[in-house]
Amino acid sequence: MISLNDIHKRFGNNEVLKGISLDVDRGEVVVILGPSGSGKTTLLRCINHLEKADRGQICIGDLLVNCTKLSKQDVLNLRKRTAMVFQHYNLFKNKTVLENVIEGPMIVQKIARDLALANGHLLLDKVGLSDKYDSYPYQLSGGQQQRVGIARALALNPEVILFDEPTSALDPELVGEVLQVMKKIAREGITMIVVTHEISFAMDIANKVIFMDGGVIVEQGVPSDIFVRPREERTRQFLKRIMPEYTYAI
């Protein structure tokens, strides 16, 4: 169970998050939608403290932290309970695919190498990269790199995986393979918070859809409500822009 309470964040004069509160249950898949600049990526990055929130509380499992006064240990604890999949993959360029996946378990969680390796093999098989253990990231396509990114996140066995626009940097024909892997792990009950523009993914997989605009949550609900009967005008406008067929789908 993850819960965010009244998260605020500003960059200089620009208030990006104006008090976000959000609950995510174990095993839930939450998709965050919104126009660019709405603060969705910032919100995600506040959860694992890649950005420092100015105010608010974050609760992940048994850990509750207050963002105004975070200790170094709090930050590490937040990060040990979360994992992130990045828009630009951010695989460790000096490490092979397998080393990327076992790095966290071995160095951070101090798991024995042979155990970490065995688990790493399993996870890479799961994302369909059994033949790429010893490749370096630059030898892989974008879609393959992102699947390694997902395996690296899974290897940490986190309470939640944060996906920051995981398919936005991919060539259109590679988006499918990544979404397929994400669907697979969603069905296995991994808790996921996903910032994405992939409406079909949200419709199929999300338990909850959150629409953000201007630093606040405008509307949230199950996909069938949000996509079919949005209550707010701003949501309607946004959906119309990202899925033109929506006007006819009613």
Add this chain to the structure above:
Amino acid sequence: MVFDFNFVKEAFPIILMAVPMTLFLAVTSMLIGLVIGLIIALIRIYKVPVLRRIAEIYVSFIRGTPLVVQIYLAYYALPYEIVKIANDWGAGWTEKSLPSTLYAIVAFSLNASGYLSEAIRSALESVDAGQMEAAYSIGMTRMQGMIRIVIPQALIVALPNFGNLFLGLIKGTSIAFMISVREIMAVSVIEASVGYDFVETYLMAAIIYLAICFIFERLFKVIESNLKAHRAEITA
């Protein structure tokens, strides 16, 4: 002018004996310079208040004054201070208690650190910020991320620069003869002055320096290509 081959035959082995001292000066100063340079680079990258200004002034001073001046400063200013501090602790030293090699190493290390810090800084900054974020995201500390992810990648970028600076340092150690450290240049000057065989001696010195630099040039090339083979596109 007559080229004196007999002199060359006699003096060459003697000058060769000074090669270890030159290498000792260069390698030691390089290693100490790397440590200090890394610290300076980190201070400047992380914009540590106060220290950052001091680091900037330090680097400007090192890069803006001749090496000869630096080595004379180390040789004439340091002994007095060191002896004073040592004697405060009851050591009973005089200004000759410490070998001039030590002052040479101090000067060369500080000089190298100034240039190396710039090479290290630009190499560290060339590593994509996403690499550190990814390290944080899997729960690493800044130290772990630096040592395991960022520095190995920066090293590949920095290596050609390190090679250049090291060759410069090898040649720079020739200035140590001015404070009577018995390295290649000092021994050459001594040998030459006996019979005024300057041309022969300096030619020998040139050949020896050339050979040393050639070997290290090759060595750096080998290391570079080995690293690159594994991690080809890090700079891309």
